[in-house]
Amino acid sequence: MPVNPDLQGRTLPPTAPVVVTAERIAAFAAAVGASDPGIAPPTFAIVVQQAALDALLAEPDTGFEIRNVVHAEQRFAARRPVVAGDELTGTMTVTAVRTVGSNAMVSAETVIADASGETVTTATSTLLVGGES
Amino acid sequence: MRLDELAVGEVVAERDVHLTRASLVAYADASGDQNPIHQDEAVAKAVGLPGVIAHGMLTMGLAVQPVVDWLGALDPAESAETGPRILEYGVRFTRMVLVDADSGADVHIVAKVGAIDAEADTARIDLAVTSGDETVLGKAQVLVGRSAD
Numbered sequence: 001m002p003v004n005p006d007l008q009g010r011t012l013p014p015t016a017p018v019v020v021t022a023e024r025i026a027a028f029a030a031a032v033g034a035s036d037p038g039i040a041p042p043t044f045a046i047v048v049q050q051a052a053l054d055a056l057l058a059e060p061d062t063g064f065e066i067r068n069v070v071h072a073e074q075r076f077a078a079r080r081p082v083v084a085g086d087e088l089t090g091t092m093t094v095t096a097v098r099t100v101g102s103n104a105m106v107s108a109e110t111v112i113a114d115a116s117g118e119t120v121t122t123a124t125s126t127l128l129v130g131g132e133s
Numbered sequence: 134m135r136l137d138e139l140a141v142g143e144v145v146a147e148r149d150v151h152l153t154r155a156s157l158v159a160y161a162d163a164s165g166d167q168n169p170i171h172q173d174e175a176v177a178k179a180v181g182l183p184g185v186i187a188h189g190m191l192t193m194g195l196a197v198q199p200v201v202d203w204l205g206a207l208d209p210a211e212s213a214e215t216g217p218r219i220l221e222y223g224v225r226f227t228r229m230v231l232v233d234a235d236s237g238a239d240v241h242i243v244a245k246v247g248a249i250d251a252e253a254d255t256a257r258i259d260l261a262v263t264s265g266d267e268t269v270l271g272k273a274q275v276l277v278g279r280s281a282d
Contacts, residue, residue, distance in 0.1 A: 024163075031163040032194035033150055035202055042201065042219045042275075043194040050165045066168050067180055071189035075223030124223075130180065 003104035003129050004063040008097040012059075015051040017087040017115070020044075025084055040082040045121040046074075049110045052092035053125075056108070064104075064129045072105065073126040079119050087115040090123075104129045136217060136277065137251035145258060146199030146244040152187055152230070153237040160191040174234070182229070187238065189226040192269055196242050196262045197222055200275050203244065217277045220255070225271035230264045240264045247274065254278060 025044065026037040034041050057066055082088070089112070096107040110123045139145070157171045166188055169176040177185050197219070204217055211217075232238045240262065247259035255278035262270040 027159075027163040028194075031156070031160040032191065033198050035198070036205070039201070041194055042197050042222050043190060046190050046194075047165050054165075067170060067176060069168065070229075071226050073223070073225050074190065074193060075221070077221045078219065081218065 002063055002099065002102075003097055003106060004061050005097050005099070007056075007059075007062060007094045007106065009094065011091065011093040012052060012055050014089040014091045014113075015048065015055060017089050018048050018051060020082055020084055020086040020088060022084040025082075038084075040084075042076060042078070043074075044082050045076055045078075045088070045112050045123055048088045048090040048112045048121075049092070049123040049125060052090040052110045053108075056092060056094070064106075068130045070128045070130065071125070072128045073124075075124045076121050077124075078121045082120060086120065088112050088120060095124075102130075135251075136254050136256040137249050139246045139249060139256055141246050141249060143246045144243060145246060146203040146242070148199045148242045150195050150240045150242070151237055152191075152232050152240060154185065154232055154234055156237075157185065157187060157191065157232060160188055160194075164188070164190060166190065184231050184233070187230040187232050189224075189229075192226070192230055192240060192262065193222075193224050193273075195240065196224070196260050196270060196273060197275055199242055200244050200258050200260070200277070204277060215279070217254075217256075217279055219275055220278050220280075221276040222274070224260075224273040226269070227271035228264075228267050228269045230269050238264055240269070244275075 090110045092110040098105045107126045112121045243261040248257040258275040260273035
């Protein structure tokens with residue numbers, strides 16, 4: 001089943017808040033080899049994008065599943081660092097669906113905001129979705 | 134310090150990282166990315182991969198840590214609030230990092246000053262990230278400065 005081209009332009013509802021705890025920062029920091037377990041690594045916001053992506057994959061009409069997804073590009077623009085105590089929600093918009101042979105490139109922008117609604121980080125991602133094998 | 138005191142081409146950090154299958158499980162749990170292609174050989178092969186591969190985001194995440202440490206040590210007189218920080222970070226995932234069940238994988242990172250904007254007091258740090266002599270991240274660039282505005 002090919003990727004549904006109608007996904008382009010779709011904005012998903014905001015994710016449930018991701019509660020950032022010191023424990024969660026420390027686990028992520030350890031997993032990427034950070035030397036300070038108290039500082040959220042620059043890529044920590046991926047946990048929010050991940051939640052938004054899971055919500056996208058749960059849509060009934062995407063035409064693809066996680067096992068067929070390979071990450072092609074990722075970018076973060078940080079307004080401020082993530083800190084323990086943040087409650088972050090991600091609002092994902094599918095900005096482009098491009099078909100390349102039996103594959104598709106799906107681009108999305110996730111605006112990650114804190115509990116007051118201020119943007120903390122904007123995460124942009126391009127996924128390569130393989131044809132069913 | 135001002136970032137324009139740096140020299141383009143200057144190596145600011147370098148690091149070797151060894152990854153094992155356990156590293157991938159730890160990253161999956163910490164990040165929430167439980168895609169089985171990063172843990173299960175049979176699933177990886179079923180979707181046409183040569184074997185279990187590292188999460189691209191794990192490679193991206195570990196590749197920037199030498200820059201984090203360099204920034205933290207740049208000027209002891211500046212606090213984390215006033216000193217330069219990472220404003221933007223982007224990569225292309227150009228090649229998969231295969232993580233062998235027994236021997237794991239080695240990733241080598243070199244961080245160099247790629248460009249300086251004296252007016253904005255920002256610097257672009259370019260990361261060369263290789264595994265087994267092959268480049269695994271393309272256009273891996275870190276913008277450092279004091280403000281996103």
